[in-house]
Amino acid sequence: MPWYTDFFTDLANSFWRGAVPPDMTINEIDFVTDLTDLAPGSRVLDAPCGSGRHSLELARRGFSVTGVDISTEALQHARSTDSDVRWIQADLHDLGRLDLTADLAICMGNSFGYLDHAANQRLLADLAAAAPTLVIDYGCAAEAILPHPPGEIRMTAGGVDMIAVNHYDATQARLLIDFTFTRGERTQQANCVQHVYTAGELTRILHSAGYRHVDRYADTDRTAFGLGSHRLLILARR
Structure with missing residues (x-):
């Protein structure tokens, strides 16, 4: 059984809900919306969505959001909020079977790399099939x-x-x-367990998944990603 199927209990989720200040979520969604230039009403797929902090902020701004996650506790927390987000409980292994479509997919909160290598490749292919544009926030890049x-x-x-x-x-x-x-x-x-990829390797996987254009940033201020950057933010377009 994959490690993440029973990892995200109330203790783990409560810690991360408390560890992220609200202005960090706002800055991240500002980055996403400014970079992708999507109008309110556009469809966004948030996978995995965790307790829904990005989904809820996008919905607050008028986007039509679908959040997918495996954690029962996280989705219970998300569903307790007053929002129009569509919440789906599912394993990312099964994302392709959900037949979801969107204008944008996001994989935020350092939640990429949980699967094994073959499944990570398949996940990116599934996201490319679902949405023409993808934003990834990845904290485990080798650099x-x-x-x-x-x-x-x-x-x-x-x-x-x-x-x-x-x-x-x-x-x-x-x-x-x-x-x-x-x-x-x-x-x-x-x-x-988080699999570690270089920025170049992840770019090649995204190309193989069907994304033709891949841009890399070190933070929401759009500084260039390089050796020693603390996170990797990727914008990929088909």
């Missing part, structure tokens, strides 16, 4: 993590204490993360 391996991270957010211990698997180019989430007497220990 971002390998110059300064993250080691151990401790944070508290959303009333949850989090410890993350990172290991890099060079044989398969994967970041292996051992998480511990604690709130009161409750503790969740879980493992995360």
Whole structure:
């Protein structure tokens, strides 16, 4: 069973909901809408959508949004909001079977790379079939993590204490993360796997998926991506 099928419980999701300030979501959606120049009313596919922070902001701006995620808790949280977003519970492995179409697809919040390599390739092909334009926010690009391996991270957010211990698997180019989430007497220990791609390799995969034009940025201010950039933002167009 893939690691992410039971990873995103209330403890993990509460931490991430608390860790991201509202202005970060606004800046990210400003970046998406400015870069793609889509008018309100356009259809957006958010996959995976998590607890819905990007979907909800897009819907607030008048876009027609479909959010797809596997986490029951995350979608319960998303559905508790007053929005017109269409929420679908599904594994990204099955995205192509949903027969969804949109003007734009987004894969935000460092949620690309959860699948194995073949499935990551298929996911990008499925997204290309669903939408002519794709935006990816990827925090595990090789140029971002390998110059300064993250080691151990401790944070508290959303009333949850989090410890993350990172290991890099060079044989398969994967970041292996051992998480511990604690709130009161409750503790969740879980493992995360994210596949690591260089910007060039991910660009070639996107070309193979059907996207002809691929632009790379280091942040929402549109600075150029390079060695040591902390994140990779991609705009891909068919």
